[in-house]
Amino acid sequence: xxxxxxxxxxxxxxxxxxxxxxxxxxxxxxxxxxxxxxxxxxxxxxxxxxxxxxxxxxxxxxxxxxxxxxxxxxxxxxxxxxxxxxxxxxxxxxxxxxxxxxxxxxxxxxxxxxxxxxxxxxxxxxxxxxxxxxxxxxxxxxxxxxxxxxxxxxxxxxxxxxxxxxxxxxxxxxxxxxxxxxxxxxxxxxxxxxxxxxxxxxxxxxxxxxxxxxxxxxxxxxxxxxxxxxxxxxxxxxxxxxxxxxxxxxxxxxxxxxxxxxxxxxxxxxxxxxxxxxxxxxxxxxxxxxxxxxxxxxxxxxxxxxxxxxxxxxxxxxxxxxxxxxxxxxxxxxxxxxxxxxxxxxxxxxxxxxxxxxxxxxxxxxxxxxxxxxxxxxxxxxxxxxxxxxxxxxxxxxxxxxxxxxxxxxxxxxxxxxxxxxxxxxxxxxxxxxxxxxxxxxxxxxxxxxxxxxx
Amino acid sequence: xxxxxxxxxxxxxxxxxxxxxxxxxxxxxxxxxxxxxxxxxxxxxxxxxxxxxxxxxxxxxxxxxxxxxxxxxxxxxxxxxxxxxxxxxxxxxxxxxxx
Numbered sequence: 001x002x003x004x005x006x007x008x009x010x011x012x013x014x015x016x017x018x019x020x021x022x023x024x025x026x027x028x029x030x031x032x033x034x035x036x037x038x039x040x041x042x043x044x045x046x047x048x049x050x051x052x053x054x055x056x057x058x059x060x061x062x063x064x065x066x067x068x069x070x071x072x073x074x075x076x077x078x079x080x081x082x083x084x085x086x087x088x089x090x091x092x093x094x095x096x097x098x099x100x101x102x103x104x105x106x107x108x109x110x111x112x113x114x115x116x117x118x119x120x121x122x123x124x125x126x127x128x129x130x131x132x133x134x135x136x137x138x139x140x141x142x143x144x145x146x147x148x149x150x151x152x153x154x155x156x157x158x159x160x161x162x163x164x165x166x167x168x169x170x171x172x173x174x175x176x177x178x179x180x181x182x183x184x185x186x187x188x189x190x191x192x193x194x195x196x197x198x199x200x201x202x203x204x205x206x207x208x209x210x211x212x213x214x215x216x217x218x219x220x221x222x223x224x225x226x227x228x229x230x231x232x233x234x235x236x237x238x239x240x241x242x243x244x245x246x247x248x249x250x251x252x253x254x255x256x257x258x259x260x261x262x263x264x265x266x267x268x269x270x271x272x273x274x275x276x277x278x279x280x281x282x283x284x285x286x287x288x289x290x291x292x293x294x295x296x297x298x299x300x301x302x303x304x305x306x307x308x309x310x311x312x313x314x315x316x317x318x319x320x321x322x323x324x325x326x327x328x329x330x331x332x333x334x335x336x337x338x339x340x341x342x343x344x345x346x347x348x349x350x351x352x353x354x355x356x357x358x359x360x361x362x363x364x365x366x367x368x369x370x371x372x373x374x375x376x377x378x379x380x381x382x383x384x385x386x387x388x389x390x391x392x393x394x395x396x397x398x399x400x401x402x403x404x405x406x407x408x409x410x411x412x413x414x415x416x417x418x419x420x421x422x423x424x425x426x427x428x429x430x431x432x433x434x435x436x437x438x439x440x441x442x443x444x445x446x447x448x449x450x451x452x453x454x455x
Numbered sequence: 456x457x458x459x460x461x462x463x464x465x466x467x468x469x470x471x472x473x474x475x476x477x478x479x480x481x482x483x484x485x486x487x488x489x490x491x492x493x494x495x496x497x498x499x500x501x502x503x504x505x506x507x508x509x510x511x512x513x514x515x516x517x518x519x520x521x522x523x524x525x526x527x528x529x530x531x532x533x534x535x536x537x538x539x540x541x542x543x544x545x546x547x548x549x550x551x552x553x554x
Contacts, residue, residue, distance in 0.1 A: 112471075126531075129490075130486055130489065131489065131527050131531075132485075133523070140523075140526075141526060141527065141530060142523065142524075142526070142527030142530060142531075144531075162471075162474075162475045163482070164482065164485070165471075165475065166482065166486055167468055167471050167472045167475070169460060169464070169468050172460060172464050172467075172468070173458050173459075173460065174458075176458075181467065182464075182467040182468050182470065182471035183466070183467035183470045183471065219519050236526055236530075237522075237526045237529075238526075238529065238536070239544070241522070241544070243519065243522070244518065244519050244522075245507055245508060245511075245518040245519065245522060246506070246507035246508075246518075246521075246522040246525075246526075246543060246544065247542045247543060248539070248542050248543070248544070250542065
């Protein structure tokens with residue numbers, strides 16, 4: 001497409017053809033697809049780095065590709081694209097109609113670092129005297145009060161957490177490029193966009209929703225995102241250890257449907273990815289802990305995607321034990337062990353009590369964005385963004401506002417990327433139509449010349 | 456290094472401390488505990504390599520906190536793994552140059 005395609009819509013510095021809300025894999029794919037068509041795109045991400053959930057994963061199913069190895073090039077491509085502007089550590093507070101366009105109110109949070117001067121050398125981090133539980137490591141590792149968020153964060157700028165900063169000034173003294181700005185304040189700004197793609201992602205519901213699993217009583221009843229970090233090459237412990245006391249686990253259990261397909265906790269739907277990521281994690285754990293027993297307690301295995309069934313069969317062949325049965329209760333023992341009480345459906349319904357070192361609860365996927373109404377969209381009964389037209393699954397039903405990825409419902413990475421492409425195509429089509437209408441309504445040069453001659 | 460603070464830095468620090476004044480002392484207590492625990496674990500490790508349960512017995516700190524500190528020190532380069540003892544990894548202190 002010619003370089004002039006998006007240019008017609010470039011009115012001011014604060015005007016973008018498209019604003020993508022969320023810099024995870026879906027948002028980045030939409031942004032890249034649009035930017036490659038020469039639209040000017042702003043990506044707004046609330047975390048200090050782009051990459052979303054995917055950058056924190058160990059490997060992906062069913063190919064077992066390294067997740068960060070395939071996410072980092074996308075992050076880098078977006079960061080270096082001449083048509084993409086990134087705004088990290090920035091929230092979108094409101095999206096309202098503004099004539100033909102959308103007006104977005106953004107809040108850029110204070111990093112306490114001048115990003116035009118920071119070179120990501122981490123000297124500030126090395127001298128900082130306070131450490132706190134690292135959110136990127138799901139609380140298991142440590143992060144200093146000022147630090148680059150994680151090793152392959154993009155952009156590589158330090159960010160200071162004022163909750164843990166004691167204001168000692170060590171970072172200010174250590175910074176060779178004088179980039180620390182302790183007087184920085186949050187900034188509110190408005191931008192205009194021709195179209196919007198909402199790619200606000202998901203989070204997992206709490207492990208404490210089911211009191212019978214006693215997650216609040218043991219650090220070894222963990223979330224699958226914790227397991228992703230335990231399995232990651234640069235994870236918090238550098239190997240798989242149980243978080244309560246550092247024991248190398250010799251028995252790990254997965255409890256599927258531990259936070260979804262359950263009316264009692266308000267998540268009646270299937271989270272779609274738990275079966276497969278649990279199988280993947282079980283396979284990776286059996287590699288990391290060759291002598292450990294690994295058990296998956298399941299209701300049914302939903303291996304519906306391409307290559308999924310073979311992946312499941314491979315896991316069984318590797319010796320991972322699949323037990324059909326719902327876990328009734330998990331009870332922490334005084335010595336730290338976890339006893340799982342299970343009805344083994346395929347063994348005449350007998351009740352088993354099994355000992356494990358580590359239990360993973362496959363939690364439900366819930367939308368990160370609580371009030372899509374604020375961002376110009378509506379939500380379904382399940383809380384995910386509404387898509388009223390089954391033949392246009394990337395459209396929110398609102399003029400010029402599209403949706404991609406898990407913001408619209410639980411899905412895997414491949415489906416998120418496909419939907420991101422679809423949302424980009426919808427946005428591109430919408431902008432082209434809008435421009436064609438604007439061109440048709442504009443007085444043509446020929447008419448003006450005739451008009452001038454007739455005077 | 457360390458470089459001197461300019462007047463602008465001092466003003467910024469002053470404003471930061473005013474805006475984040477830790478009125479209820481939560482941060483002060485967190486940092487005091489953090490330093491105390493880190494010091495105890497460092498002292499225990501200086502006596503020799505140990506597993507998390509061993510360091511827990513020596514320091515009397517909660518076992519999950521000992522794991523957190525030891526692996527944090529590993530991340531920032533003052534501790535390294537030194538084999539295993541049964542089901543637990545042994546950690547050893549890395550003496551820094553001149554310290």
